[in-house]
Amino acid sequence: MRDMSKWPIQLSDFTESMDEYSRELSKLFELLMEVLSRDLDLESENSLNESVGGERKGLHIRINYYPPCPQPDLVVGLAPHSDPNVLTILLHDQTPGLQIRKNGAWIDVQCVPGALVVNIADQMEILSNGKFKSIEHRGVVHKDRSRMSWAVFCSPPRDVLVSPKRELIDEQHPPLYQGASYGEYLTKFFKKGLEGKGHIHDAKQQDSLVSNS
Numbered sequence: 001m002r003d004m005s006k007w008p009i010q011l012s013d014f015t016e017s018m019d020e021y022s023r024e025l026s027k028l029f030e031l032l033m034e035v036l037s038r039d040l041d042l043e044s045e046n047s048l049n050e051s052v053g054g055e056r057k058g059l060h061i062r063i064n065y066y067p068p069c070p071q072p073d074l075v076v077g078l079a080p081h082s083d084p085n086v087l088t089i090l091l092h093d094q095t096p097g098l099q100i101r102k103n104g105a106w107i108d109v110q111c112v113p114g115a116l117v118v119n120i121a122d123q124m125e126i127l128s129n130g131k132f133k134s135i136e137h138r139g140v141v142h143k144d145r146s147r148m149s150w151a152v153f154c155s156p157p158r159d160v161l162v163s164p165k166r167e168l169i170d171e172q173h174p175p176l177y178q179g180a181s182y183g184e185y186l187t188k189f190f191k192k193g194l195e196g197k198g199h200i201h202d203a204k205q206q207d208s209l210v211s212n213s
């Protein structure tokens, strides 16, 4: 689902570029989902694509602009969070600012010209029953340079129920997450706002929290 009808006709070059970019990212997303399906040993390589609505999947872009700030330590650029969707494909300029949290420490994501950054997001953690973990990340500001990032969120449609893939569940591997429609998950996400990995934590089955919190 790439609804180009909402884009401005006055900025036709921009709209055309976005149309082409989103078409290419849609293909890349499908390919990544095939690779991840194989990695999970799912029966079909279309398995994950089917779980997120196939052709009905959504691509939404957020363009972030971080102005320079002389006292970057006193400012929150974008608060720590994991993304609520399935995968996020991100392009950023040459000013550092994206950080991921690994073992409690914040690590800079390198700016490699022409490279895309792919983040695992919450619905992928749920579908894979925790085998892939969504990544907590934040945006920090730079003391004398501005920064831009273009984040494309690949998502199921709101009516699609997302729960751990049945093939990954057996007696040794009970479902760790409750199923919910993506719409329900998103409503809770926006109600509470950005809060680290709090949302995916709330989606965990209560009895799995003792061993998997």
Ligand SMILES: O=C(O)CCC(=O)C(=O)O
Pocket (backbone or CB within 6 Å): 062, 064, 078, 083, 090, 092, 097, 098, 137, 138, 139, 148, 149, 151
């Ligand atoms: O600016 C960045 O690199 C991160 C953007 C981001 O995490 C988001 O828009 O959700």
Ligand SMILES: [Fe+2]
Pocket (backbone or CB within 6 Å): 081, 082, 083, 137, 151
């Ligand atoms: Fe994000």
